[in-house]
Amino acid sequence: QVQLQESGPGLVKPSETLSLTCTVSGGSISSSDYFWGWIRQPPGKGLEWIGSIYYTVNTYYNPSLLSRVTISMDTSKNQFSLKLTSVTAADTAVYYCTRGRGVYLDYWGQGTLVPVSS
Amino acid sequence: QSALTQPPSASGSPGQSVTISCTGTSRDVGGFNTVSWYQQHPGKAPKLMVYEVAKRPSGVPGRFSGSKSGNTASLTVSGLQPEDEADYYCSSYVGSNNFVFGTGTKVTVL
Numbered sequence: 001q002v003q004l005q006e007s008g009p010g011l012v013k014p015s016e017t018l019s020l021t022c023t024v025s026g027g028s029i030s031s032s033d034y035f036w037g038w039i040r041q042p043p044g045k046g047l048e049w050i051g052s053i054y055y056t057v058n059t060y061y062n063p064s065l066l067s068r069v070t071i072s073m074d075t076s077k078n079q080f081s082l083k084l085t086s087v088t089a090a091d092t093a094v095y096y097c098t099r100g101r102g103v104y105l106d107y108w109g110q111g112t113l114v115p116v117s118s
Numbered sequence: 119q120s121a122l123t124q125p126p127s128a129s130g131s132p133g134q135s136v137t138i139s140c141t142g143t144s145r146d147v148g149g150f151n152t153v154s155w156y157q158q159h160p161g162k163a164p165k166l167m168v169y170e171v172a173k174r175p176s177g178v179p180g181r182f183s184g185s186k187s188g189n190t191a192s193l194t195v196s197g198l199q200p201e202d203e204a205d206y207y208c209s210s211y212v213g214s215n216n217f218v219f220g221t222g223t224k225v226t227v228l
Contacts, residue, residue: 035215039164046121047156047164047207047219060215063119096163103152103211104169111163 002026004097004109012091012116018084022097022109023077030055030075035100038071038082040093041111048093052100053080092116119212122147122220129226130198138223140191140208146218148189152211155184155193159204167206168193195225203227 008020022036029036037052051061053071061069065084073080084091092115099107123141130136140147140155147153153171156164166175168184171191181196191210195202208220 039219046222047209049209049217049219052215054215058215062216102170103150103217104154104166104209105156105164106166106169106175108163108165 002099002107004099004107006095006097006109006112008112008114010112010114012087012114013118014088014116015086018082018087018091018114018116020082020095020097020112020114021079022081023079024099025078027099028075029073029078029080033101036071036073036080037098037100037105039096039098039105039108040091041096042090042093043113050082050084050095087116089116119146119216119218122208122210122218124206124208124220124223126221127224127226129228130195131228132198132200134198135194135196136198136225137192137194138206138208138225140193140210140220142189142191142210142218144189146210146212147186147191149213150211151186153184153186153191154209155182156207156209157202157204158207164207198227200227 003025035054038050068085070083094111096111097109098105155168158164172184
């Protein structure tokens with residue numbers, strides 16, 4: 001059974017960089033069958049696609065976040081990561097890491113709330 | 119890319135059916151057979167319920183079904199159960215390895 005677990009600081013200050021890591025167990029992130037993505041959900045609001053990374057290490061980002069986001073992977077640790085720069089209060093959200101297959105997301109982490117506040 | 123449009127709420131009594139719509143454009147919902155649906159209970163992560171318009175993952179009850187006509191996709195929950203009360207989100211591929219979600223629908227079991 002595949003499991004994903006987000007980890008990272010519980011609070012980020014405005015203008016700083018938000019960094020999160022997703023640790024995958026029960027499957028290899030190097031598999032060509034899947035891609036790995038980040039989704040976020042502001043409190044009380046809907047889901048927003050952030051971006052994804054494929055086994056080829058190719059990355060694809062939401063155009064609205066393109067200038068601030070980087071997704072990378074560390075196959076030796078079976079982890080992939082998210083960095084979002086120059087954060088503001090609008091970036092406060094629950095951040096989910098996910099596994100994608102084809103054109104859908106079949107496994108999700110439990111999510112981690114990242115408040116942006118001074 | 120703009121969020122797909124869903125009704126804010128839908129409701130039905132136990133045993134009844136409820137249908138949720140997801141409206142996009144020819145550049146997303148209408149252009150690809152890639153709509154998926156996710157169920158989210160309060161405080162929990164979303165769960166895949168339907169993918170590629172009408173396919174159900176293993177373990178998802180048969181009372182959940184999906185369809186699409188033109189730029190609008192739909193999720194129907196037949197024989198509503200109390201545990202079906204949740205938020206539901208649609209999603210569509212929009213090209214260039216990008217995806218967009220719907221605005222979300224809160225389903226209430228009366």
